[in-house]
Amino acid sequence: MNTKLQAVSEATQYASNEQNPYSRLITKEGDINICLKNIDSHYFLYLCRDLWTTLLDFKWYMKVTLVGLAFIVSWIFFGLLWYLNVVIYYSDLQSSSNHTICITNVNSFLSAFLYSLETQTTIGYGSRHVTGVCPFSIILLVFQVLFGIALDALVGGMLFAELSRPSRRSAMIKFSHNALISHTDGCLCLLIRVADLGRCFLVKCHISAKLFRKVPSKNFRAITFTQEDVKFTVDGSTQEPFLGFPVTFYHIIDEQSAIKGLNEQNLEHQKFELVIVISGIIASTGATCQARTSYLPSEMKWGHNFASILSVAEDGKYKANWKEFDRVNSSEKLQ
Structure with missing residues (x-):
């Protein structure tokens, strides 16, 4: 009985769609009037493989949100690395007369976050800097600078591609x-x-x-x-x-x-x-x-x-x- 009712419902729905004058594949504005449903998990894997096109297809508010989150998360992540580098690896917070400080004026997580922001954005106020006696700090500095350049290039390329899109x-x-x-x-x-x-x-x-x-x-x-x-x-x-x-x-x-x-x-x-x-x-x-x-x-x-x-x-x-x-x-x- 349920099968018959379902068949009648589908037939009624199809008949109503046939009478609908706006049921079209392409709208007058050129948009494709097709909705994809029941997509398997492999589809999202394909999106990740073509990440650049996926990012360009996002709405403007999504792009601005993702860019803002990318910068903030990277500043926090590298700030945490700088803080761990100071506290655990080199113990700069320990007071000692003969101890050489690797990073000046970094004595808390907040100051480490500020140093991370200044490094990645190449602001460089001068009050916080690597002294040059700690190899790991120099390696981390180079890595964050390269990461910041790559992220800036990605955002700039996304902005240029969006403004020059053929659509x-x-x-x-x-x-x-x-x-x-x-x-x-x-x-x-x-x-x-x-x-x-x-x-x-x-x-x-x-x-x-x-x-x-x-x-x-x-x-x-x-x-x-x-x-x-x-x-x-x-x-x-x-x-x-x-x-x-x-x-x-x-x-x-x-x-x-x-x-x-x-x-x-x-x-x-x-x-x-x-x-x-x-x-x-x-x-x-x-x-x-x-x-x-x-x-x-x-x-x-x-x-x-x-x-x-x-x-x-x-x-x-x-x-x-x-x-x-x-x-x-x-x-x-x-x-």
Whole structure:
């Protein structure tokens, strides 16, 4: 009985997901809408092996917290080593007329912590220093200085990598909110508009698209997605489109098209997701940038064309009116 109730519940949940217009693989902003669950312990081992990428994927508050803890823990750890070095190894706290002090003005754990901080940050106030007669103290000093340099390099590299991440540049790639279906040069085409808002345009741009369709299993426990290629062109050119101005990409809907058979009546009943990916190289950094978006059938308008937003200014320069980027015009009635 419980098995039947579970099957009915899963079927109801799947049906509700099918009716949910926001159930998509890729959001309009390009985020991947997939949640990983029931990951085994080996996954965290893989994260530790790729620690650098794992650190970069953390949120900002996590990075600041980890960096702060790394410095504080290292100061406390080396401060404890300095204190043990003074108290146990060389017994500097013992009063003796002929005893040579290895570290001056270090007579408590707090002063050892301050000496550790001054050493690792290269502050060096001068009141605390190694006298040079204790080999172990010199070795510990060299080790902490090298550790401090490595930690500073790690934090600096993390900050540079975060500020120069291609994901920040991809946010300047703008996609039209709707995809349009209209006749272009006598062919039925699917149209999308793309623009690069950055002053330094991407080079070696490439556009690719995938059409995803859900294929549910018989027991409603799993969903399989089929993928089909959808080829887009710009005025017949598919090689490295120039995004210096808003560009309209075309996909010819013919017998070889993955979305063949569409018409105005069955468009709203279709169940697929069209994922668009624009990739290119950032000229200033040489890093690869990728921007994504997706279109559902409800976001496709039948019998419309994009309005022109380019004009010539008085000084002879071309001007693009971004307020009209998503504006569309009705075209002739499509058959």
